[in-house]
Amino acid sequence: MSNMKERFAEALMEMLEERTLEKITVKDIVTKCGVSRQAFYYYFSDIYDIVEWVCLQETQKIVDENSEIDTWQVGYAKTLHWCREHKSLLINAYRSIEKEYVEYFMNRFLKPYVVKIVDKESVRIKVSAAQREFIIKFFTLAINAITIDWVRNGMKEEPETMADNIRILVQGDIRKSLLNYHNENKRR
The missing domain is CATH 1.10.357.10 (Tetracycline Repressor, domain 2)
Known part of the structure; x- marks a missing residue:
C-alpha cells in the first residue's frame, strides 16, 4: 500500500473534521500534502474514489481482525x-x-x-x-x-x-x- 495514498486519506479525514465533503477539493488535499494534482490522480480518480478507499481499507481491517x-x-x-x-x-x-x-x-x-x-x-x-x-x-x-x-x-x-x-x-x-x-x- 502506498504511503502517499495514506497521506491523502489523512488529509481528507482532517479536512472533514472542519467542513463537508462538497467543500473539499482535490486542490485542497494536494495543497495540504504538498504535492501536485497529478500525484493525487495517480492514485485516485476523484474525491469519491478516496472516500471509498478509506472506508474499504478500514472495514477490511476490521473484517480481517474479526473473521x-x-x-x-x-x-x-x-x-x-x-x-x-x-x-x-x-x-x-x-x-x-x-x-x-x-x-x-x-x-x-x-x-x-x-x-x-x-x-x-x-x-x-x-x-x-x-x-x-x-x-x-x-x-x-x-x-x-x-x-x-x-x-x-x-x-x-x-x-x-x-x-x-x-x-x-x-x-x-x-x-x-x-x-x-x-x-x-x-x-x-
Whole structure:
C-alpha cells in the first residue's frame, strides 16, 4: 500500500473534521500534502474514489481482525464504532454521494459476516448455490438497511446494542431458511 495514498486519506479525514465533503477539493488535499494534482490522480480518480478507499481499507481491517465465526457481532460492533469515530466522513459521504453507492459499500463489508454465518449453519443441509446466495443476499440487505438507518439517524444506539439486536433477530433464522429450502427441495 502506498504511503502517499495514506497521506491523502489523512488529509481528507482532517479536512472533514472542519467542513463537508462538497467543500473539499482535490486542490485542497494536494495543497495540504504538498504535492501536485497529478500525484493525487495517480492514485485516485476523484474525491469519491478516496472516500471509498478509506472506508474499504478500514472495514477490511476490521473484517480481517474479526473473521472468526463466533465473533461476527464483535466485528460488526467494531465496524459501527469505526463509523462513529469517523462520523463526519460517513455523514458527509451519505449526504454527498448516491444512496446506491452507500448501500454498495455497506454490502461489501457486511456480506463476509453473513457468508460466515451461512457457511457455519449450512453444514449437512443441502441447498442449491442459488438458494444459498439468495439467503446471503436477503440477510445482508436486511442488516444493511438497519445499518444505513442507524447512520442516517445519527448513530445514537450503541454499536454493541445494534449487534446484539441483530444477533437476536437472525439467531436461528438463517438455519431455518436453509432448512426451509432443504425441505422444499426434498418435496420436489
